[in-house]
Amino acid sequence: MSKLEELKTQLLSLQAEIARIKSEGRVLTDCWIAKAKPGGSKKNKYPRLKSRKPMFDGKKTEYLSIHSSAVAEAEAALARGKAVKKLDKRIQGLSERVNQLQEKSSKSPKTPTRKKAPQLYTPPEIIDLVRVVMGEIDLDPASDDIAQQWVQAGNYYTLTLDGLFHPWFGRVWLHPPADGKTAKWTSKLLNEYSSGRVTEAVLLVRPSAGSKWFQKLTRLFPVCFPDERLKFLDDQAMPQPQPKNGNAIFYLGQNRQQFGQVFGTIGSVSKLIDI
Numbered sequence: 001m002s003k004l005e006e007l008k009t010q011l012l013s014l015q016a017e018i019a020r021i022k023s024e025g026r027v028l029t030d031c032w033i034a035k036a037k038p039g040g041s042k043k044n045k046y047p048r049l050k051s052r053k054p055m056f057d058g059k060k061t062e063y064l065s066i067h068s069s070a071v072a073e074a075e076a077a078l079a080r081g082k083a084v085k086k087l088d089k090r091i092q093g094l095s096e097r098v099n100q101l102q103e104k105s106s107k108s109p110k111t112p113t114r115k116k117a118p119q120l121y122t123p124p125e126i127i128d129l130v131r132v133v134m135g136e137i138d139l140d141p142a143s144d145d146i147a148q149q150w151v152q153a154g155n156y157y158t159l160t161l162d163g164l165f166h167p168w169f170g171r172v173w174l175h176p177p178a179d180g181k182t183a184k185w186t187s188k189l190l191n192e193y194s195s196g197r198v199t200e201a202v203l204l205v206r207p208s209a210g211s212k213w214f215q216k217l218t219r220l221f222p223v224c225f226p227d228e229r230l231k232f233l234d235d236q237a238m239p240q241p242q243p244k245n246g247n248a249i250f251y252l253g254q255n256r257q258q259f260g261q262v263f264g265t266i267g268s269v270s271k272l273i274d275i
Contacts, residue, residue: 001027004098004101004102006175007094007097007098007101008098008165008166010094010191011095011098011166011167013099014090014091014094015091015167015169015197017087018084018087018088018091018169018170021080021083021084021087022080022084022170022180022199023196024080025073025076025077026073026076026077026080027077027080027081027084027134028074028077028080028081029081029082029084029085030051030052030053030081030136031049031051031055031081032048032049032050032051032078032266033048033049033050033071033078033220034047034048034050035047035073037115037259043252045063046063046065047063047064047070047071047074048062048063048064049062049064051092052095052134053135054132054135055135057137058132058258076253084237088138088155091155092127092154092155095156095157095161095166098161098166099157099158099160099161102161103160104158106225115134119144119146119176119177119234119235120232120234120240121146121147121234121235122147122151122175122204122230122232122233123230123231123232123233123239124144124150126204126230126249127150127151129263129265129266129274130173130202132262133202133251133255133258133263134171134173134200134253134255135171135201136154136171137151137152137153137154137171137172137173137175138153138154138155138169138170138171138172139153139154139155139156139157139159139168139170139171139173140153140156140172140173140174141156141163141164141166141168141172141188142157142159142163142174142176142177142185143156143157143158143159144156144159145158146235151173154170155172159179161178163188164181164184164185164188164221167192167197168188168189168192168197168198169192169197169198170198170199170200171199171200171201172189172192172201172202173201173202174189174201174202175203175205176205182205182206182208182211182213183211183212183213183243186205186213186217187213189201189203189252190217191272193252197255200252200253200254200255201251201252201253202249202251202252202259203211203217203250203251203252204249204250204252205246205248206245206246206247206248207225207246214248217250218270219253221251222250222251222256222259222260222269222270222271223249223250223251223269224248224250224251224263224264224266224267224268224269225246225247225249225250225268225269225272226246226247226250226257226266226267227267228266229245229246229247230247230269233250233269249263249267251263
């Protein structure tokens with residue numbers, strides 16, 4: 001087994017461990033438990049989960065019952081969150097090493113280089129809406145260091161690393177690259193979501209009504225069609241002219257109502273009927 005294959009195997013193992021931890025119950029990160037103060041104000045009578053970010057249905061506080069196992073369950077969720085966070089850091093480190101090895105092996109003086117289309121980046125205001133819906137972004141599988149200046153995902157795969165060949169997990173933000181492989185990227189997302197490894201996702205694509213992958217997404221998941229075409233950014237974070245084509249933003253997950261409310265502020269959102 002080559003070093004590259006060994007590292008990829010380690011990545012799969014770590015992701016499997018994260019999936020196992022998440023299967024045990026709720027996972028909480030970047031928050032803490034504030035103990036009850038019986039003699040304090042009404043708000044402080046109950047123990048509560050606190051966070052600096054609005055991660056509890058859009059709020060920074062979640063009150064816990066003092067007459068149940070709520071506190072013990074919250075403590076267990078925090079412990080799982082710490083374990084997942086440590087594993088996420090290890091995954092990020094391994095991903096960087098895999099990226100370096102793949103870049104090294106892909107360099108060949110005999111291979112003619114093709115001129116690549118300029119990379120365009122999702123505007124930060126869209127990422128802000130994604131965070132309101134999902135709370136955090138655990139993985140951006142098609143990204144780079146520039147995009148991460150405002151996406152700030154817990155983990156990300158560069159285009160050189162190629163996220164199509166690596167495990168996906170948690171809450172995913174996906175804006176497929178303009179490489180003609182959108183069908184493969186959406187297929188990967190659907191497979192990872194169906195498996196339960198991806199728990200929630202927001203997907204930004206160019207509408208393609210005649211494509212089977214696009215038709216499947218519109219049948220299964222709510223989609224927002226922005227009223228105005230998005231102005232993507234270049235590698236200097238400068239807005240570019242509006243593209244000729246529109247945009248479609250899909251949501252995969254249980255918070256469909258939240259998605260509709262949040263993204264309904266920028267466009268029309270389809271409503272699916274549960275059968």
